[in-house]
Amino acid sequence: MFGCLVAGRLLQTNLQQIDETHALFELPAAESINHICVFLLGPVPFPEGYGATVHFFWPGKGFQLLGMLSNDKPSAIFRLRGNFSASQTSDAHQMFEGTGQSPSIAGGSVTAVLGIAIEPLPQIMQEIALLPSAVAKANSNxxxxxxxxxxxxxxxxxxxxxxxxxxxxxxxxxxxxxxxxxxxxxxxxxxxxxxxxxxxxxx
Structure with missing residues (x-):
């Protein structure tokens, strides 16, 4: 249902399904990633009233909510380099439980994880409203x-x-x-x- 494209690399479609509402992409050599694009594949839309939050997990730093996808916004580009701040979400915690998949650092190369959680749109909008960029926009005069x-x-x-x-x-x-x-x-x-x-x- 999802595709992932790291700038300068081949398209990733090796999505690992965790359960009905959670999935992940492993991102090898994550230390060299600047931007990443996540998108819906093919004609399969989200169920009515649902979308997905996109999370980035860096070893030792925790989760960061990057943004969202929906039927009205089927793709998004996220900047990773220089933009990481650990901010955990309850849904993101559950993504990796019992999967056997964990981000790692080996030989100076970092394998990070891009997590996707399918959630009701009202809940997604509440989470997105807490992102620093959204708060700054809301507080602007x-x-x-x-x-x-x-x-x-x-x-x-x-x-x-x-x-x-x-x-x-x-x-x-x-x-x-x-x-x-x-x-x-x-x-x-x-x-x-x-x-x-x-x-x-x-x-």
Missing amino acids: PVAEATIMAERIVKHLFNYLAGFTGGVMTPDTTVPLGLVARWYENFIAKVRVGGVGFLENSE
Whole structure:
């Protein structure tokens, strides 16, 4: 039902079924994995009202909930390198009980495990809501973010115009409208090339 693709490797379909709702992929040489894609195979959908949580198990560090799959989201790419924080879930604990499969470290090479748990969608959404990225998104304030962005844009314009007035800008300083038009063209060009990150460095 599931496939797993580690960037730079062959497709894995060697899913090991643990029980009706849990399965796993072994990930050899896991220390070299940067990204991994998990997806549904073929036309077999989840039962109505169900989906799957995807977990990553690293020896000695425990489980990490990566994300989810559903009929509406049949594939997902997860970044593993530099993104591990041990956060255990009760369902993940049960995945390996009695399977004889355990993540290991041998000769400096790590065999990790990608676990998949089929669960009701409401339960999945509760788990996903506790992921750091979801919490950060929920705690974000769109109005505050828009205000900060507006301040940075105006500051960028102010600094640009000040360069043509010898660095002296007063409420009575007049500037040609053509300068504002030139700033706008340059500004849009920068945004199209590299986004708005340059505004954070604007002084």
